[in-house]
Amino acid sequence: MKQLRYLRNVSTLKLDVETCIGCGMCTIVCPHAVFVIEDSKARIVDLDACMECGACAVNCPVDAIAVRSGVGCATGVIQGALQRTEPTCGCSDKSSCC
Amino acid sequence: MGGQEESGRREGAQSCCSSGRRPQDVGPCCGGVSFALRAGAGAPATPWIEGIVATPAGGVPRVTTKLTRSDRLGGWKARWALGRMRYSVEPGLYAVGSPTSESPVFVSANHKMSLDRLRSNLDGRDGWILVLDTQGINVWCAAGKGTFGTDELVHRVQAVRLDEVVSHNALIVPQLGATGVSAHAVKERSGYTVVYGPVRAEDLPAFLDAGMKAAPGMRRVRFNVRDRLVLIPVELVMALKFVLIIATAFLVLAGLGRDGFSIGRLGTAGVGYAMLFFSAFVACCVLLPALLPWLPGRAFSTKGVWIGLIVGGASVALGAVARADVFGSWPASIGWILFVVAVASFSALNFTGATTYTSLSGVRREMRVALPLQIACAAAGVALWLVARFI
Numbered sequence: 001m002k003q004l005r006y007l008r009n010v011s012t013l014k015l016d017v018e019t020c021i022g023c024g025m026c027t028i029v030c031p032h033a034v035f036v037i038e039d040s041k042a043r044i045v046d047l048d049a050c051m052e053c054g055a056c057a058v059n060c061p062v063d064a065i066a067v068r069s070g071v072g073c074a075t076g077v078i079q080g081a082l083q084r085t086e087p088t089c090g091c092s093d094k095s096s097c098c
Numbered sequence: 099m100g101g102q103e104e105s106g107r108r109e110g111a112q113s114c115c116s117s118g119r120r121p122q123d124v125g126p127c128c129g130g131v132s133f134a135l136r137a138g139a140g141a142p143a144t145p146w147i148e149g150i151v152a153t154p155a156g157g158v159p160r161v162t163t164k165l166t167r168s169d170r171l172g173g174w175k176a177r178w179a180l181g182r183m184r185y186s187v188e189p190g191l192y193a194v195g196s197p198t199s200e201s202p203v204f205v206s207a208n209h210k211m212s213l214d215r216l217r218s219n220l221d222g223r224d225g226w227i228l229v230l231d232t233q234g235i236n237v238w239c240a241a242g243k244g245t246f247g248t249d250e251l252v253h254r255v256q257a258v259r260l261d262e263v264v265s266h267n268a269l270i271v272p273q274l275g276a277t278g279v280s281a282h283a284v285k286e287r288s289g290y291t292v293v294y295g296p297v298r299a300e301d302l303p304a305f306l307d308a309g310m311k312a313a314p315g316m317r318r319v320r321f322n323v324r325d326r327l328v329l330i331p332v333e334l335v336m337a338l339k340f341v342l343i344i345a346t347a348f349l350v351l352a353g354l355g356r357d358g359f360s361i362g363r364l365g366t367a368g369v370g371y372a373m374l375f376f377s378a379f380v381a382c383c384v385l386l387p388a389l390l391p392w393l394p395g396r397a398f399s400t401k402g403v404w405i406g407l408i409v410g411g412a413s414v415a416l417g418a419v420a421r422a423d424v425f426g427s428w429p430a431s432i433g434w435i436l437f438v439v440a441v442a443s444f445s446a447l448n449f450t451g452a453t454t455y456t457s458l459s460g461v462r463r464e465m466r467v468a469l470p471l472q473i474a475c476a477a478a479g480v481a482l483w484l485v486a487r488f489i
Contacts, residue, residue, distance in 0.1 A: 004321055004453075007396050007460040028294050028312075029276035031319035032455065052457040053242065055276035069277070070458035071242055073451025074398075077461055087458060 011050035012068040017041055019064035026056035026065060144187075146217070151193040155259035160193040163221035165214055173211050177328060179335040185210045186234030191258040195224035199265040202306070204295070205251065205275065207232040207240050219299040223306065226263065230254050241278030248280045252288045260290075270295045270310070273317060319454045326387035329452045334383050337445065341379045344441075345372040354487050374413045375438075381409045382442045386449055398456070399468035402446025406439030413438065427489060433482030440476035443468065 013034065022040035027033075032049040035042045035056065042064070044050075054069025070076075070087050080087035145168060150157040176185045189208045194217055195201075203226045206216050213229060220227075230250045232240035240246035251269070255261075271279055273294045281292035296305050296316035305312050352368035353359045385405050386393075393401035414434060417425045425431045447468055450456040 004391055004455050005396060006456050007463060010459040010463055011457055012459050025281065028317065029273060031274065031297060031317065033314070033318060049455070050457060051455050052459060053277045055241075055274075058278070058280045059276055059282070061282040068459065071451065072453070072456035072458050072461045074447045074461050074465060075451050077458070077465060 005048060008048050011047050011052060013044065013047060013050045013052065014066045015042060015044050016064045019062050021062050023061060025059045025061065029055040029059050151197065153263045155262040158191050158193045161217045161227065163194060163217050165218050169214050173214060176211055178331045187213055187229060189229045189231035189254060191260070191263065192227040192229060194220045194227060195222070197224040197226050199263065201225045201264070203228055203260065203264060203269050205230065205269050205271045207235065207237045207246050209234050209236045212236050215299040219302050228254060228258065228260065228269070237272050238274040238277070241275045244278050246275050247278035248283045251279055251284055255288050255290060267291055268293050273297045321454045323388065326390060329387055330383055333449065333452065334380065341376060345375045348372050348375050351484065356488050370417065374417060378409045378413050378438050379441065382406070382445055385409065386446050397464045397468065398446045398450050399443045399464055399472065402443035403439055405446060406442030407435070409442060410435035410438030427486045429482050429489065430486035433479045433486060436475050436479030436482065440472045440479060444472045
C-alpha cells in the first residue's frame with residue numbers, strides 16, 4: 001500500500017488535540033493508519049494517507065476530529081456538479097429498490 | 099434514509115415497518131423472516147437458506163456457509179454489472195450454525211455479495227447476522243452514503259427485536275461501516291455496543307478466536323493486484339456505451355476524404371479505426387489497474403497519460419503493420435495518439451472512484467487542472483486526425 005499514495009497535502013483532516021480524550025476510536029476505524037495514540041492523545045502521523053472517508057470524525061465521541069468527507073471519485077464530482085449537489089457516486093439507483 | 103419509510107420491493111408488498119406489527123406477521127419487506135416462511139417451513143424460498151431457527155422473537159432463517167455455484171455465478175454477474183442493482187437480500191435477522199442467546203451478532207449489508215462473503219467465512223461458527231437495508235449496496239459504499247448508518251442500525255435492531263433474541267449487547271460491525279455508523283451514538287440510542295470487526299470478512303475467524311481483537315493488519319484497507327483486477331469488468335461495462343458511441347463516430351468520420359464521403363472507406367479504414375479504438379480502450383481498462391503502483395505520477399490523470407502513450411503508440415504501430423491505409427499520414431497518427439491519451443487520462447481519472455485511497459479534496463484538485471487539458475488534448479487530436487483525411 002505504501003506505493004499507492006495519492007496527492008500530497010490535500011486532506012482536510014484536522015485534529016483538536018486539546019479536546020482529544022485518547023479513547024483510540026480513530027485508530028480503530030481508520031483504514032489507512034493515519035492516527036496513533038501517544039501519551040493518551042491521538043496524533044496524525046500520516047496525513048497524506050487520509051482518504052477523507054470521515055469514519056474517525058463520525059466515531060469520535062468528543063468531536064475532536066473534523067474532516068470534509070466525501071467520495072474521492074471523479075465521476076461523483078462530475079455528477080454532483082451537473083446536479084448541483086454534493087459529489088455523489090452512481091452506485092445507488094434509488095428507483096431500483098425501495 | 100433511516101429505515102422509516104421502506105416499502106418492499108417484492109410483489110404486492112405494503113409499507114409496513116413502522117406499523118408496529120410483528121415482523122413475521124407482515125409482508126415480505128421486514129424482519130427478514132417472512133419470505134422464507136412464505137414458502138413453508140422446510141421448503142425455503144432461497145437455496146442459501148436451510149430452515150428456520152426458533153427464537154422468542156419468531157422464526158429466523160438459517161443461512162448456509164457453503165457457497166454454491168449459483169452464489170458464485172451471481173457474484174460473477176454482479177462483477178459484470180448484470181443486474182447489479184438487484185443483487186440484494188431481504189434486510190432482517192438471519193442465523194448461522196446453531197446460535198444461542200450468547201452468540202455474537204454480525205452486522206452486514208443487504209448486498210448479496212457482502213452477505214455471501216460474511217456467511218462463507220463463518221463456516222463452523224454459531225451466530226446471528228443482522229442485515230441492514232442498504233438498498234443492495236455493499237457496506238463501504240453504503241456507509242459513505244449513510245444508508246449503512248446509525249439510524250438504520252438502531253432501527254433494524256428494534257425491528258427484529260434483537261433484545262429478545264440475544265442476552266448480550268455487542269454488535270460486530272465491519273470496520274468499513276464506521277463511515278456511516280457512529281459507535282457512541284448507537285450505544286446512546288439503542289444500548290448496544292458497536293465492536294468494529296476486521297475490514298475483510300476472511301479475517302473474522304482469527305478476530306473471533308483472538309477474543310474479538312483485530313490485529314493491526316486486519317484494520318488496513320488493501321488494494322493489491324487481485325483487488326484491482328476484479329474491478330476491470332465493471333469498469334469496462336460501465337463505460338461501454340460511451341466507447342461504442344466514440345467508436346461509431348470514428349467509423350463514420352473515416353468515410354470522409356478529399357473526394358467527399360466514401361462508403362468504401364467507411365468499410366475499410368472506418369472499421370479499422372472503430373476496432374482500434376475499442377481495443378485501445380479495453381487495453382487501457384486492463385493496463386491501468388494492473389500497472390497502477392508503477393505508473394509514474396501520483397495524479398491518476400498523469401498515470402493515464404502513460405497508458406495512453408503506450409496504447410496509442412501501439413495501436414498506430416499495429417495499424418501500420420495490419421493495414422497501411424488506416425494511418426496514412428503522420429498528422430493522422432499524432433492526432434490519434436493525442437485522442438487516445440486524452441481518453442486514457444480521463445478514464446484513469448474516473449478510476450479514482452474504484453480505488454481505496456483517493457480523497458475528495460485530491461480528486462477535486464486534480465480535476466481542475468486535468469479536465470481542461472484532457473478536453474483540449476482530445477479536441478486537438480480529433481481536429482488533427484480529421485484534417486489529415488483531407489490532405
